[in-house]
Amino acid sequence: MKELTTEYNDTVKIFKAFCDDNRLKILEQLRTGEKCACKLLDELQITQPTLSHHMKLLCDADIVQGRKEGKWVHYSINPEGAKRAEELLACLVTLDSSGEKNDDCCSE
Numbered sequence: 549m550k551e552l553t554t555e556y557n558d559t560v561k562i563f564k565a566f567c568d569d570n571r572l573k574i575l576e577q578l579r580t581g582e583k584c585a586c587k588l589l590d591e592l593q594i595t596q597p598t599l600s601h602h603m604k605l606l607c608d609a610d611i612v613q614g615r616k617e618g619k620w621v622h623y624s625i626n627p628e629g630a631k632r633a634e635e636l637l638a639c640l641v642t643l644d645s646s647g648e649k650n651d652d653c654c655s656e
Contacts, residue, residue: 562633565609570594571602575625578612582624609633 565571573592577583589599603623606612610629614621 559636561605561609562611562636565606565611566633568602568605570598571606574599574602574606574623575611578623578625582615582622584617585621585623588623 566575570592574588577588577591585596585599585603589596592599594602603612603614603621606623607614610626611633612623612629613626614623616622
């Protein structure tokens with residue numbers, strides 16, 4: 549049961565990463581390649597603490613990875629994490645015909 553709870557927690561982290569317009573804007577910026585945090589700050593017109601909060605959630609979900617260079621962090625999309633998110637979404641929205649039958653419990 550603990551393993552299943554951990555799997556759900558990982559799933560929640562991934563979907564939480566996509567549930568904010570600023571994080572979606574960050575991902576849109578990173579689609580063209582690695583960006584320095586200073587560039588993201590300029591483009592998004594947000595404060596450094598706000599960017600740090602969003603990047604923590606994206607990095608904790610393994611969707612984004614950071615690389616420290618001097619006083620700045622350079623962020624990019626993590627290909628493995630992006631693939632995991634894509635597979636997870638596909639799994640969650642694909643019908644499973646091998647499961648339980650959905651009996652019509654509401655018919656009279």
